[in-house]
Amino acid sequence: MGNLRAKNPWGAVWMFPQRFYSVFSEHIVDVPVDARIVKTGFDPDISRFNFQLKDLVRANQIAKARQLFDEMPCRNTCSVNMMVSGYVKSRNLSLARELFDSMLSRNEVSWTTMIGGYSQNNQPEEAFNLYTKMCRSGVKPDHITFATLLSGFDDTTTLKQLLQIHAHIIRFGFSASLIVFNSLVDSYCKICCLDIASQLFSETPTKDSVSFNVMITGYTKYGFREEALKLFMQMQNMGFQPSDFTFAAVLGLSVGSDDVIFGQQIHGLAIKTSYVWDIFVANALLDFYSKHDYIDFAKNLFDEMPELDGVSYNIIITGYAWNGQYEKSFDLFRRLQCTSFDRNNFPFATMLSVAATELNLAMGRQIHAQAVVTAAYSEVQVGNALVDMVSQLLITITIFSDTKSDTDA
Numbered sequence: 001m002g003n004l005r006a007k008n009p010w011g012a013v014w015m016f017p018q019r020f021y022s023v024f025s026e027h028i029v030d031v032p033v034d035a036r037i038v039k040t041g042f043d044p045d046i047s048r049f050n051f052q053l054k055d056l057v058r059a060n061q062i063a064k065a066r067q068l069f070d071e072m073p074c075r076n077t078c079s080v081n082m083m084v085s086g087y088v089k090s091r092n093l094s095l096a097r098e099l100f101d102s103m104l105s106r107n108e109v110s111w112t113t114m115i116g117g118y119s120q121n122n123q124p125e126e127a128f129n130l131y132t133k134m135c136r137s138g139v140k141p142d143h144i145t146f147a148t149l150l151s152g153f154d155d156t157t158t159l160k161q162l163l164q165i166h167a168h169i170i171r172f173g174f175s176a177s178l179i180v181f182n183s184l185v186d187s188y189c190k191i192c193c194l195d196i197a198s199q200l201f202s203e204t205p206t207k208d209s210v211s212f213n214v215m216i217t218g219y220t221k222y223g224f225r226e227e228a229l230k231l232f233m234q235m236q237n238m239g240f241q242p243s244d245f246t247f248a249a250v251l252g253l254s255v256g257s258d259d260v261i262f263g264q265q266i267h268g269l270a271i272k273t274s275y276v277w278d279i280f281v282a283n284a285l286l287d288f289y290s291k292h293d294y295i296d297f298a299k300n301l302f303d304e305m306p307e308l309d310g311v312s313y314n315i316i317i318t319g320y321a322w323n324g325q326y327e328k329s330f331d332l333f334r335r336l337q338c339t340s341f342d343r344n345n346f347p348f349a350t351m352l353s354v355a356a357t358e359l360n361l362a363m364g365r366q367i368h369a370q371a372v373v374t375a376a377y378s379e380v381q382v383g384n385a386l387v388d389m390v391s392q393l394l395i396t397i398t399i400f401s402d403t404k405s406d407t408d409a
Contacts, residue, residue, distance in 0.1 A: 119148055142174075277307070
């Protein structure tokens with residue numbers, strides 16, 4: 001029995017009732033567990049396959065999962081849901097939708113999974129349309145459905161659509177759900193309806209750190225500095241902890257002001273809450289210090305960061321360029337070229353400006369060649385910087401030629 005359980009735990013468990021009935025077949029025995037199995041239609045064979053399917057999907061082995069799915073002698077709604085979620089996970093929405101459409105029976109998990117696929121892949125209109133079909137089919141959404149749908153909304157979402165979802169949230173009794181509330185406030189912020197978002201936020205008695213983070217980020221996005229900072233201080237007084245996005249947002253506001261001390265206080269709070277080395281927060285600090293002419297402090301922070309990305313390099317390279325330290329800027333750009341970061345996001349415009357300022361034609365040619373290879377030369381900023389560099393070089397050559405002619409004469 002021990003070996004059997006090790007090889008096939010489900011087989012060991014489900015052989016027991018069979019043996020039980022064979023031994024005591026002459027007697028009427030009450031087995032409530034077995035009765036529940038019959039009543040619910042639970043099938044141990046399907047369950048066994050579903051567990052294997054779940055493991056394959058979790059391991060992102062979608063091809064093997066589909067092979068097992070096709071070989072299953074019988075399936076249930078859970079089987080198809082898992083296969084659809086596998087396709088969604090691998091961003092193959094066409095196959096996910098094809099399988100979803102073929103389902104004879106769908107539950108809220110089926111609909112929410114497919115809605116989530118569209119939401120995660122920047123297709124809010126498709127997600128909204130599918131939600132509408134879900135309601136027409138008679139399947140009731142749950143709090144996960146609403147949170148999933150709202151998470152995909154962006155600035156293309158209309159106020160009419162969002163008000164409709166808001167009405168449904170109230171109708172189905174999920175207005176008290178914190179995860180739904182936070183997603184709803186975030187969605188109103190995304191479509192620039194800060195008055196509605198602010199009213200919702202003020203009227204809701206139950207809030208958490210996510211609620212504050214969402215509202216602060218919304219204020220920050222549209223430049224409402226005073227409101228964002230006031231809410232940030234209120235958040236601190238109530239004992240809620242900011243997130244990495246909150247720190248980045250508030251530091252972004254500090255960049256546009258002369259209040260260096262406030263930014264340094266945010267830095268201290270980030271250290272206290274252990275967010276200082278989060279890549280978003282650290283990059284926001286780099287940007288704050290470099291734009292307030294604390295470039296050396298920014299460079300020390302850059303050197304201490306346990307994780308760097310292309311944004312980190314762009315900030316410090318641009319910071320040195322703005323401070324007239326062109327050689328250091330170019331040295332860091334050379335270091336950036338040795339990394340595996342996306343070359344399309346390299347600060348070509350900044351480096352072309354440096355080449356123009358330094359009248360370094362060789363450097364300008366190198367940067368231009370790299371911009372052409374990565375197709376970054378088509379960007380407006382890069383194109384303008386290139387024109388500016390060429391213009392300055394031509395002006396310099398013209399002045400030099402005129403000066404030489406006068407000397408020769």
